[in-house]
Amino acid sequence: MKGNVIKYDRDNIDTDVIIPGQYLKVHDYAELATHAMEGLDPDFHSKVKEGDFILSGKNFGSGSSREHAPIALSHSGVKAILALSFARIFYRNSVDGAFLLPIEIGQDAYDGISDGDELDIDITRNEIKNLSTNQSYKMKPFSEIIGKIIEAGGLFKYKPELD
Amino acid sequence: MNIVEKILARASGKSSVAPDDVVFANVDKVMMHDVSGPGVLKVFDKLKKQRIEVDKLWDPAKVWVAEDHFVPSADKLSAENIVKLTDFTKNYGIEKHFKYGMGQYGICHTLSHEQAMVMPGDVYVGGDSHTNTTGALGAFAVGLGHTDIAYVLLNGNIWFKVPETYFFKLNGKLPEHVMAKDLILKIIGEIGNDGGAYRTMQFGGSGIDEMSVESRLTLCNMTTEAGAKNGIVEPDQKVVDYLSSKGATNFNLVNGDDDAEYAKVFEFESSEMEPIIAKPFSPDNTCVVSEAPSVELDKSYIGSCTGAKYEDLEAAAKVLKGRKVKIRTEILPAAISIYQRAMENGLLKIFLDAGVTVGPPTCGACCGAHMGVLAKDEICISTTNRNFPGRMGHVESQTYLSSPMVAAASAVTGKITDPRDLI
Incomplete structure (x- = not known):
């Protein structure tokens, strides 16, 4: 999985800035995408491209349970969020709804990857290659259940009875 | 277990x-x-x-x-x-x-x-x-x-x-x-x-x-x-x-x-607690009210699942009884049953006499949805749960989180106020 990084060098990117509360009444996924990250970066919609990754600090997606947040990012073209840590409902919504991959990274990857860098992420090997700098980093492996739900393509396609 | x-x-x-x-x-x-x-x-x-x-x-x-x-x-x-x-x-x-x-x-x-x-x-x-x-x-x-x-x-x-x-x-x-x-x-x-x-x-x-x-x-x-x-x-x-x-x-x-x-x-030590607020823009950005910044508030909001249960309204009424609010103040009981008890027990009269607008139960402005959201640069003290950027309206508005008593005392003075200074 290859893509370019949009880096927000900060912690606690919350669901209110990812998709402000006034849009909670909107359930059209394409329209939600036009308001993604509006509370933090009004230019996001014009700069994001299909296949991009977002890189940010700790506690990404804190706050609300609104599934609008991973939906707005995913329908903007974002394939994965790389963060030092995630808030639990955002993390679970991203995986169970098969919207995007929440990838936990270490401080080395956070420091070593810059805005605009091109990455190649291999989740089978837990490896992130920074093609712009030729550096490689380890991602934190998904837990067993998360890995299986991702592999199945979301919670509804996951068959626990097969375990 | x-x-x-x-x-x-x-x-x-x-x-x-x-x-x-x-x-x-x-x-x-x-x-x-x-x-x-x-x-x-x-x-x-x-x-x-x-x-x-x-x-x-x-x-x-x-x-x-x-x-x-x-x-x-x-x-x-x-x-x-x-x-x-x-x-x-x-x-x-x-x-x-x-x-x-x-x-x-x-x-x-x-x-x-x-x-x-x-x-x-x-x-x-x-x-x-x-x-x-x-x-x-x-x-x-x-x-x-x-x-x-x-x-x-x-x-x-x-x-x-x-x-x-x-x-x-x-x-x-x-x-x-x-x-x-x-x-x-x-x-x-x-x-x-x-x-x-x-x-x-x-x-x-x-x-x-x-x-x-x-x-x-x-x-x-x-x-x-x-x-x-x-x-x-x-x-x-x-x-x-x-x-x-x-x-x-x-x-x-x-x-x-x-x-x-x-x-x-x-x-x-709960017995040693004092009134505390969370400053913008995170609920963990706390300080005791006695060390709160001296800001001119535009609004006090007593509402939401966090801060508009019956007990919350009763606490606000203790502070507001016989006083007038100095800033825009809204109280929205969190359910009709609470609204009704507030009416029967005279709380609504205390609020209205104080100059407060009493609204219907709604999440409303707590999540920046509607019914009293904040304009650019406005500063609100609120009994709600979050104060992220733009949470209650414009992304350049500010919310201080507090107890219903602090929100009521602050409504009376227009500044972040310890209720014990009024009572």
């Missing part, structure tokens, strides 16, 4: 569970509102296209629905969402739908206790992050997104990783004019906005024994702001009396074992 482990073991048909075990737990109650309900419908539409059957819910009697975020309808789109939600409950045979304008209705988390919708020992999931609130009744109460709620509606169960539990031992009775909100802001300030991430925050000790059920609801409500999976208090006689007063008769108490294990124990 501790209380959460016992609930999850029972719900997943196991003799015991331990932290980090993954279980599929049977769900006892599920809630959705006018934001998550239409969101679940979108998931159902997607599933139909994938030829997954969505014609029948697993058990409509275990599902209940609230209209709270965008009522009274803010515009055409929110009105249409209410129509969709109403069609949804009719089509699927959900009888417990609390409708705006038809008797009892209100904020979902407030109805969960006012209407005794959730019982001790339940696995209760809701399509809203503050579902944690209801853990104060001794339930495992967890917020989920639309896909997960759709999964529960169709299958009756959902996966959980059994959380580690942080136990907060609270010592002693809160001083007068200091509220549960002050205490939980203090705790969040100390452990940080991800200090409880993925974990249970359980509250106990003499501070809890002394505390009303409504105050415990405030503690559990705000565990979301520390990133916790859920908040919980072991049910005691106060919970039994509370639920009985709401007409509930058939429930069993689940408590942790004497040798229950906790990942960490924190101690807080």
Whole structure:
């Protein structure tokens, strides 16, 4: 999985800035995408491209349970969020709804990857290659259940009875 | 096992569970509102296209629905969402739908206790992050997104990783004019906005024994702001009396074992607390009111599932009685039953005499949806739960979080004020 990084060098990117509360009444996924990250970066919609990754600090997606947040990012073209840590409902919504991959990274990857860098992420090997700098980093492996739900393509396609 | 482990073991048909075990737990109650309900419908539409059957819910009697975020309808789109939600409950045979304008209705988390919708020992999931609130009744109460709620509606169960539990031992009775909100802001300030991430925050000790059920609801409500999976208090006689007063008769108490294990124990001297606020833009950005910045407030907001229960209104009324507000002040009781009691007991007269506007129950401005959102550069003191950038309106507005007493005292002076300075 290859893509370019949009880096927000900060912690606690919350669901209110990812998709402000006034849009909670909107359930059209394409329209939600036009308001993604509006509370933090009004230019996001014009700069994001299909296949991009977002890189940010700790506690990404804190706050609300609104599934609008991973939906707005995913329908903007974002394939994965790389963060030092995630808030639990955002993390679970991203995986169970098969919207995007929440990838936990270490401080080395956070420091070593810059805005605009091109990455190649291999989740089978837990490896992130920074093609712009030729550096490689380890991602934190998904837990067993998360890995299986991702592999199945979301919670509804996951068959626990097969375990 | 501790209380959460016992609930999850029972719900997943196991003799015991331990932290980090993954279980599929049977769900006892599920809630959705006018934001998550239409969101679940979108998931159902997607599933139909994938030829997954969505014609029948697993058990409509275990599902209940609230209209709270965008009522009274803010515009055409929110009105249409209410129509969709109403069609949804009719089509699927959900009888417990609390409708705006038809008797009892209100904020979902407030109805969960006012209407005794959730019982001790339940696995209760809701399509809203503050579902944690209801853990104060001794339930495992967890917020989920639309896909997960759709999964529960169709299958009756959902996966959980059994959380580690942080136990907060609270010592002693809160001083007068200091509220549960002050205490939980203090705790969040100390452990940080991800200090409880993925974990249970359980509250106990003499501070809890002394505390009303409504105050415990405030503690559990705000565990979301520390990133916790859920908040919980072991049910005691106060919970039994509370639920009985709401007409509930058939429930069993689940408590942790004497040798229950906790990942960490924190101690807080509740008897030594003082009024605390959270400054913009995070609930963990706290300070005591005596060290609050000297800002000119534009508005005081007493509302939401966090800060507009009956006890919250009573506390605000103590401060506002015989005084006038200096800034725009809105009080929105969190449910009609609370509104009615406030009327019967003279609180509404105190508020109106003070110059306050009393509004209908709604999530409204708490989440920046409608009904009193903030303009650019406006500064608000609020009894709500979050103060992220843009949370209550313009992204360049500011919200200070406080207890109802501090919000009421600040309404009188126009500055962030310790209620003890007025009373």
